[in-house]
Amino acid sequence: MTETLITSEVDYEAEGRQTGYLRVPHSVTRSAYGFIPVPVTVLKNGEGPTMVLMGGTHGDEYEGQVAIDRLAKTLRPDQITGRIICLPMLNFPAADAGLRCSPVDEGNLNRAFPADPRGTPTQLIAHYVEEVLMPLADYAIDLHSGGASLFYPPTFMRCPGWTEEESATLRKLQTAFDLPYAWVFTGGGGPNSTARTTMGAAARKGVVTVNAELGGGGAVTPEILALAERGLKRALHAVGMLPGYEPDAPRGT
Ligand SMILES: [Zn+2]
Numbered sequence: 300m301t302e303t304l305i306t307s308e309v310d311y312e313a314e315g316r317q318t319g320y321l322r323v324p325h326s327v328t329r330s331a332y333g334f335i336p337v338p339v340t341v342l343k344n345g346e347g348p349t350m351v352l353m354g355g356t357h358g359d360e361y362e363g364q365v366a367i368d369r370l371a372k373t374l375r376p377d378q379i380t381g382r383i384i385c386l387p388m389l390n391f392p393a394a395d396a397g398l399r400c401s402p403v404d405e406g407n408l409n410r411a412f413p414a415d416p417r418g419t420p421t422q423l424i425a426h427y428v429e430e431v432l433m434p435l436a437d438y439a440i441d442l443h444s445g446g447a448s449l450f451y452p453p454t455f456m457r458c459p460g461w462t463e464e465e466s467a468t469l470r471k472l473q474t475a476f477d478l479p480y481a482w483v484f485t486g487g488g489g490p491n492s493t494a495r496t497t498m499g500a501a502a503r504k505g506v507v508t509v510n511a512e513l514g515g516g517g518a519v520t521p522e523i524l525a526l527a528e529r530g531l532k533r534a535l536h537a538v539g540m541l542p543g544y545e546p547d548a549p550r551g552t
Contacts, residue, residue: 301430302416305423309341311384311435315376317341321427323391323420325403335392335403335420340371340385347381348437350540351506352531353428353497354386356408356441358393358401362513363442366527374541381540384432390421399446409443412500428497433504438472438538441497441508442527445515453526454480455552456510458488461502468507468538473552475537476530478511481552509534 308319320336327333352370354363364387371385388394390408392401400407406421414425433439445451455478460466473481492502501508511530514523535541 301426303423303427303431304416305337305427305431307339309339311341311382312343313341314343314345318371321424323423325420337386337391337424338388341382342371342374342376342379342385343382344376344379345381347379348538348540349382349384349435350535350538351384351428351432351436351439351501352386353389353439353441355388355394356390356497357399357443357446358388358390358395359397359399359446359517360442360444360513360515361397361519362444362515362524362527363511364388364394365519365524366442366531369528370531378543379535379540380542382435383535383540384435389428390424392420397447399448409441409497410495412495412497413503425500429500429504433501433506436501436504436506438468438534439497439501439506439508440531440534441510442513443510444513444523447515447517450514450516451512452480453478453514453523454482454512455530456482456484456512457508458484458486458498458502461489465507469509471537472507472509472534474549475533475546476509476511477533477549478526478530478552479550482512 322334368387404419411425414422
């Protein structure tokens with residue numbers, strides 16, 4: 300087992316729905332033995348793949364936070380196959396404050412990987428994602444947007460794939476997500492990735508991983524939020540984890 304300082308209120312092996320917090324220890328004047336609560340919901344139904352869904356890696360990017368939170372609350376375990384780990388506000392202090400970086404330590408979570416297991420709260424979260432969650436996962440999706448400083452057209456992002464099998468799965472996820480744009484990086488990925496992002500963390504652990512940039516501008520539009528929620532369900536369906544879902548007609552990327 301890894302040397303994380305974070306304790307989880309949820310049991311990743313238990314069946315059904317569990318909600319709680321990852322407790323990131325944070326000893327401050329107000330609370331000598333306090334912790335930062337990172338919300339987590341686990342849905343599990345029998346054997347099957349594991350998907351990790353991340354929002355709020357950057358706290359001023361709201362689309363993924365809302366979409367993953369709604370999914371965590373509305374999906375029933377009996378609708379899924381396998382396990383979905385939902386982290387709608389992954390860098391909780393940043394998400395709580397609506398800021399890109401954490402006001403606790405100025406940490407930019409998507410530049411913090413691979414991280415020090417004895418580091419700042421942002422580094423502890425990054426280390427937990429890479430060393431505890433990614434080894435449980437088959438797939439990982441991290442939803443971003445332009446945040447307070449810019450606006451992206453809704454764009455799916457991925458690497459070309461490290462193996463033929465991974466490439467095929469990445470193409471399947473891109474088709475399923477069905478966003479208007481897709482951006483395929485020309486490099487990166489694979490077990491030797493040096494990326495400081497959740498994508499790098501996932502790649503180093505052999506997890507098939509994609510991102511999306513979903514608008515931004517310090518707000519959320521209903522249209523882009525709908526694309527995000529639709530894309531998540533279609534992606535889960537495409538990898539066999541939401542078998543009863545009936546995708547509507549693709550709109551094209
Ligand atoms: Zn971001």
